[in-house]
Amino acid sequence: MSNTTSKNNKKIMNIEKLIPVSMFLSLLLSAASIVAALWLLYPDHMSSSPIQHFDKAMIILLSGLALIVLVNIYTLKAVREKRNRIRTFAKKLVEGDKDLAKQGINDPDPAIAYLCALVNQNLKVNAHAEQTAHEQLQATDSGLNAVAETQQGLQAQTTLTHNTEQAVASLNEGISQITGFAKSALDEVRAAEKNSDACRCAMQDNITTTHALAAKLKNSSAAVSAIAKMGDEINNIVNTIAGIADQTNLLALNANIEAA
Secondary structure (H helix, E strand, C coil): CCCHHHHHHHHHHHHHHHHHHHHHHHHHHHHHHHHHHHHHHHHCCCCCCHHHHHHHHHHHHHHHHHHHHHHHHHHHHHHHHHHHHHCCCCCCCHCCCCHHHHHHHCCCCHHHHHHHHHHHHHHHHHHHHHHHHHHHHHHHHHHHHHHHHHHHHHHHHHHHHHHHHHHHHHHHHHHHHHHHHHHHHHHHHHHHHHHHHHHHHHHHHHHHHHHHHHHHHHHHHHHHHHHHHHHHHHHHHHHHHHHHHHHHHHHHHHHHHHHH
16 A cells, blocks of 8 residues: 555656646747747748648647647646545545554645644644543542542541540530539538537537546545445446546547547
8 A cells, every 4th residue: 555655646746747847838839839820821931822831830730739738638637636636635634544644744745745744733732632631530530539538537537526525425424423423422521520520529528427427436435435345346337437438538539630
């Protein structure tokens, strides 16, 4: 196929070179025919009859006209072939023959070379646009992935915030319960202090009573002498009472320390 294309290119190039030559030859033949006819018809050159000169002039004119017609036909044929080739070339380019567009840049026909250059430029622009669109698509996919990851992060953050709120609510509830327990404990401590004060007062009364009883016992030594038979028992009672008094004093001292 490349050999056929090369032969066609050479043929078209030769035809293009012959087009101005053929036009020049047509003009030259026309001028030569007219000059020859006029020269033959000029009276000074008529050595024979005028009819013969006229026939020769007509033959020269008709020959020149025939040559002009042939040259024009050849020229029109060359132009038509060039037009058909350009049309065929353009049709193939429209169908998307990229290789033909690349090869046509070096075509000897300027019209085809220019057409191929435009097609190649459009192909480059389309390729660049396609690459840009692909990059934008990738960027869009990356953006969508980032948005999805952000949404997942926000969802996780929302869940964590909800869990934190629940934990804070539970902590507040626990603090409220602890506050209630502390208040109850404080009330119990205050009640214990009141009871301790009451016990201290009672112990003080017991101590006072014990001291009074001890004084009475001392004053009743005569009665004790009278009941000598019960001395041991009274002695035990006195010792017991003295032990109770000592314990009472100790309890009172502890109560005072606790109250302080």
